Amino acid sequence: MSLKSFFAKIFANIVVMQQQKWMIKPVETQQKIFHSLIQQAKHTQFGKDHLFYAIKSYEDFAKYVPVRDYEALKPYVDKVVAGEKNVLWKGKPLYFAKTSGTTSGAKYIPITKESMPYHIEAARNAILFYIQETKKAAFVDGKMIFLQGSPEMTEKNGVKVGRLSGIAAHYVPKYLQKNRLPSWETNCIDDWETKVDAIVQETKNQNMTVISGIPSWVQMYFDRLIQVSNKKVGDLFKNFNLFIYGGVNYEPYRKKFEQLIGRKVDSIELYPASEGFFAYQDSQKAKGMLLLLNAGIFYEFIKADEFYTENPKRYTIGEVELNVNYVIIISTNAGLWAYNIGDTVMFTNLKPYRIVVTGRIKHYISAFGEHVIGKEVEEAMQQALNESDATVTEFTVAPQINPESGLPYHEWLVEFEKEPSNLEDFALKIDAALRKQNVYYDDLIVGSILRTLVITKVPNGGFNEYMKSEGKLGGQNKLPRLANDRKIADFIHKLK
Template sequence: MSLKTFGAKVFAGIIYNKTQKWAQNPVETQKKVFAKLLAVGAETQFGKDHDFAGIHSYSDFAAKVPVRDYEGLKSYVDRVVHGEENVLWPGKPVYFAKTSGTTSGAKYIPLTKESMPYHIEAARNAILLYIHETGNAGFVDGKMIFLQGSPELEEKHGIKFGRLSGIVAHYVPAYLQKNRLPSWETNCIDDWETKVDAIVEETYNEDMAVISGIPSWVQMYFEKLHNKEGKKVGDIFKNFNLFIYGGVNYEPYRAKFENLIGRKVDSIELFPASEGFFAYQDSQKEKGMLLLLNAGIFYEFIKSDEFFTENPKRYTIGEVEMGVNYVLIISTNAGLWGYNIGDTVQFTSLKPYRVIVSGRIKHYISAFGEHVIGKEVETALKEAMEGSDAISVNEFTVAPQINPTMGMPYHEWFIEFEKEPQDMEAFALKIDASMRSQNVYYDDLIVGNVLRTLIITPVAKNGFQEYMKSIGKLGGQNKLPRLANDRKIADFFK
């Protein structure tokens, strides 16, 4: 056992014990975070505008601070972007994470000197808790690859701008720098396909032990490796045994990954975003990710089926239930207050609080009141594929067909197969059966002859990559929506 491996195991035990302390006292932990945020926020322009000095309870906060998305907070953010201090948080942020917006162009999410360390610690602690539970620490001596955005940053008014993954690249600990790939120069390549080609050239002869990134883009890397070497990824990297991912559900990709790798490898799921690092998988044995209640973030939850009603009830951590779909609302030490990040979650455990990401509040299908969410379509596809090695899926998305040329409306599934089912109609029926068992509204529409059984439209190889390229979102942290309530993506393939 190397000194680095031994040290990792000792440190893992320390972090596990620290984690248990706050995880076993969730309500008290959140109360402390809430009180600290309010005390600091009272000195800001936002705090003065919303009478933080007059807030003495959570109910006061909910009454004075409305739920907002980026558009609702944009007037404050714009002031910070232009160099004004003490607007949302004392002083200026150290960074702005630049992300793609839908209606406002680019979004600028502040990262402060108080919030930034939590992004780094969370990723580190996820790996340490894996080491503590499994005892597997040998990978710390191998090479590690993180598929991420460019670390090159701009600067305006004393604040640096860049992609979150590029900002985080500046914080890789010194003891990992020698193990980390790709090189700085390769990471700075903007064009994603050129970048992946360069990563393949840099890594195919290395002893890769850990690979991290969004599954869809890591899949592209694996395919290029396979094409270059003519071998399974697991044969190229014999010590590769840990995949770390976030951003999208891994399950639709798992079978394809295991085929590309040639064996099963352990995985750790993360739930990071520009707005905060919210959760990570703390156990290989339990479902869901540990919600980080001590990381400078105060959480609120709104039931998704009530979200678009007037004044929906806001729940705190002690009031949530398992299996309910909640919109995640955050207030943070980066100066986001009552902020709707757009993600929906479901709790898989209340002792401790663990969540899965169930979808996006804007990514759903409810053309006829069916309220279909991302988790349901991912589960349906997974269940339809179970027990069959003859079917493999690269990527998919779903859209409603409201005005078909013939017959009743239906949900159209656009699927890029690696291996197509021999009987496409039978495969569609399996997916439909799972959807009906999960979603009573969808089932009622089928039974009532409002909707017909779903239709599968196969997509050509690399079709989704071509779509993402066509909208300028190929690679990096960009993700394909699983669901849309319109046919913008569908029209591209039609």
């Protein structure tokens, strides 16, 4: 055991013990966060406009501060971007994390000196929880790669602007600098395909022990490594045993990853976003990610099936239930207030509070009232893959309301790495798994409103072509798992 891995284990034990102090007092922890946020922001423009001085309880807050998405908060954000101080949070932010919005163009999410440390601490702690539980720390002696956006930043009225992953690259601890790849120059390459090729050249002869990134883009990296070396990833990197990921569910990719690597490796799931670092996988044995209740964020939750009703009930952490689909609402020390980030989550455990991300509140199929969500299609696909020899590169689902003949159906556009021996049987397995999860979808099939789903085979690289057409190839961008329209489906059909 090296000195570095020895001290990593000691440090991991200390940090886990520290975190457990708030984990055993979740409601009290959230109350402290809530009152601290209100006190620090009561003299801001937003605080004055929403009577923060009169807020003594959560009930007051819910009364004075409505739930908003980015569009509704944009008038305040525009003031911050224009250079005004004390608008949403005291002073000016350190950064704007720039993300691509669907209706408003670019979105500028503020990151403050109070919020930034939590982004870094959470990523570190996820690894330390893994070390503490598994006692595995040898990987700290090898090279680690984080597939991310460019760390180069621009400036807007005195505030630096960049992608979240690029901003985070500036905060890599000194003790990891020598271990970290790719080089700064390679990380700054904008074109994703050029960047992946450069990363392959830099890493193919290194002792890679940790690889991190969104699964779909790491998969591209693995494919290129195999093309260059004619070896499986696990043979090329004999000490690679830890994959860290976020952004999408890993399960549909796991089977193919194990084939590309040549063996199973441990994995850690993260839940970072420009708006905050919300959760990470704290145990290899438990389902879900630990919701971070002591990280400068106050959480509210709205049941997804009530979200679009008038005045839906807002729940705090002490009121949530297991296995209910919630829209997650946040108030943060970066100045986001009762803010809807658009994600839906479900609690898998309440002691401590662990969640799984179930999808996006706007990403669903309900052309006939079925309201199929991301979690359901991912689990249906995973079940079918487990019962076949097929492997999938990527997939998405869209409704086909006006087919040329027959009943409407859900179209599953699938890019196979290896096709199933019987495509029709594979489709039936997916359909059966989806019907078990979603009673509304089942009723539509039984009632002959919809017919069994149809699989459309996507040409190799087809989804990458779509992402490239949208200017979203690589980085932290993700293919939507499903949609209530046919934008992606129509693009894919034009490729054929």
